[in-house]
Amino acid sequence: MSRRSRGSNTWExxxxxxxxxxxxxxxxxxxxLQVEPNPEKQLIALSVGDPTTFGNLNPPxxxxxxxxxxxxxLSSRSYGPAKGHIxxxxxxxxxxxxxxxxxxxDVVLCSGCSHAIELAITVIADSGQNVLVPRPGFMIYKTVAEGLGINIKHYNLLPDQQWKIDLEDLENQIDDDTAAIVVINPSNPCGSVYDKGHLYEILDIAxxxxxxxxxxxxxxxxxxxxNEFTALSALSVDVPILTCGGLTKRxxxxxxxxxxxxxxxxxNIFGKEVRQGLSNLASRILGPNTLIQRALPAILTCTPQSFFDEVxxxxxxxxxxxxxxxxxAPGLRPIMPQGAMYMMIEIKLSLFPNFKNELQFVERLVAEQSVFCLPGQCFAYPNFMRIVLTVPEAILREACKRMIIFxxxxxxxxETIKEIESDIVTVPSDNEVICDNDTAHVA
Incomplete structure (x- = not known):
């Protein structure tokens, strides 16, 4: 970047x-996106990953x-240590x-999990290095890394295998400049939950x-x-891991x-340098919210398990x-999640010739039915869209009804619709109607 000389007559x-x-x-x-909703229908936003948006889910x-x-x-109003109060x-x-x-x-408190992710990336990756992230996956990693000159490389997930990691593709992405592998489990946006066997396979590659x-x-x-959640760190023998978590969702x-x-x-592979590096980076914001820090011991110990179970x-x-x-829904293929609060849905665009991509599909869905889903390109995964599952039941049911109409x-x-509807069968065990066709089934 060029610098102006002293005495310059122009602002630069x-x-x-x-x-x-x-x-x-x-x-x-x-x-x-051109997302003006149909004025005759109340907008249903299935796009925002905030479980509090509709007011139906609240902390205990x-x-x-x-x-x-x-x-x-008094201590909740003062600055705290950069890493957080002991x-x-x-x-x-x-x-x-x-x-x-x-x-x-071993614990560094942060201003939300996104800040934790930022610290984890910036403490072990330098400009010119790369970090491997899943595709589809949460894109905050790209936001954090690219401004610092850190490259993002994607490894693929497998939609037909409950979004497990394509292990061969993961290993093929690793090179001399790879600083870290990001594993999102349970997954945003896929809702997958990896079993111990798959986690061991990931650790073996690392x-x-x-x-x-x-x-x-x-x-x-x-x-x-x-399904069962297992922390990667609980299984690791030698791979050093930085685990990012927080209060946000649970x-x-x-x-x-x-x-x-x-x-x-x-x-001690990270050694003192990485630990000190985290402390240094944490000091950039002088530590996170002390009001919530002081409440944290009670929050983490007094919240009843029944609350979590109900949510x-x-x-x-x-x-x-x-x-x-x-x-x-003709032309859609939802993939049943195993956890988290999202569902990925494939849009079989060959059955919708008026739409060039899922962006146009999502735009028109808003314009006609006032239902807003996040397009797959938000997660580097075209031809899919993501919906949030935390909305009230009646609203979700109405949204699904509108999507089917659309x-x-x-x-x-x-003729295609008639062929699809003729394939609907009834399961004798529970009398639940399902679709048995190639445009609407679970992988």
Missing amino acids: VRASTLARNTHNLIRDIVEN EQVLQAVRESNEW EARVAVAQYSAHQGDISPE SRNHVPIIADEIYEHFVFSN FLVPGWRMGWVIIHDRH VLFIENQAKLAFDELRC CKDHIVSR
Whole structure:
């Protein structure tokens, strides 16, 4: 960047390289969509990954009371240590015991999980290096990395195998400049939950190639029936892992901005330098919200398990509802999630010749039916769209109804609709109507 000479008669003020190269892909895409809803229908936004948006999901009284009490303490109004107050870090270490043996010194508190992700990337990757992230996957990694000159390389997930990682593709992406592998489990946007066998396969690749892992586990414990969450760090023998988590999703308080990075390093591969580096980076914001820090021990220990169980059961039932409805939508293929709070839906564009891509499909869906889903390009995965499952049941049911109408209105021909509807069969065990055709079934 050229500098003006002293005494210059003109202003020369530009945004920094970091600012110019930082982009939020989701916002970039959404803001450029033509998403004016049908004025005759109330907009249903199935796009925002905030479980509090519709007001039907709220934290329990114990969590709210903890913050009320924190508000009365003088220490909750003061700056805290850059890594967080020791009492809060002790609470996080105890809460996260399922991840392995954790000391409070392994915990760095952050301003939300997105800040934890930023710290994890910037502490182990330099400009010119690359970080491997899943496709489809949450795009905050691209936002954080590219402004710093860190390259993002994608490895593929397999939709026909419940979004497991394509292990061959993952290993093929690793090169001499790879600083870390990001594993999102449970997944945003896919809702997949990896079993121990698959996690061991991932760890084996990381170990053989000597690449550390950033484990994005913000949706830990957000797991549906007959699935089990296992922390990567609990299985690792030698691979160093930075685990990112927080209050956001499980406790239904995303606006409180409380997250953490936990260091798992059994063989001291990270060494003092990475630990000190995290402390240095944490000091850039002088530590996270002290009001929530002071409430954190009570939040993590006093929240009843029944609260978590009820929230997860509600979202699982929502997933079943959306899947049962949308698998009978001509031209759509929903993939039933195993956890988290999202569902990915394939749009079989060959059956919708009026739309060049899923962006146009999503735009028209808003314009005609006032239902807004996130297009797959927000996750580097065209021809799919993502819906959020945290909305009230009646609203989700109405959204699915509108989506089915939209698909029938735009499917390639009326004959195709008749062929699809003729394939509907009844399952004798529960009398549930399902679709048995190649345009609407689970992988």
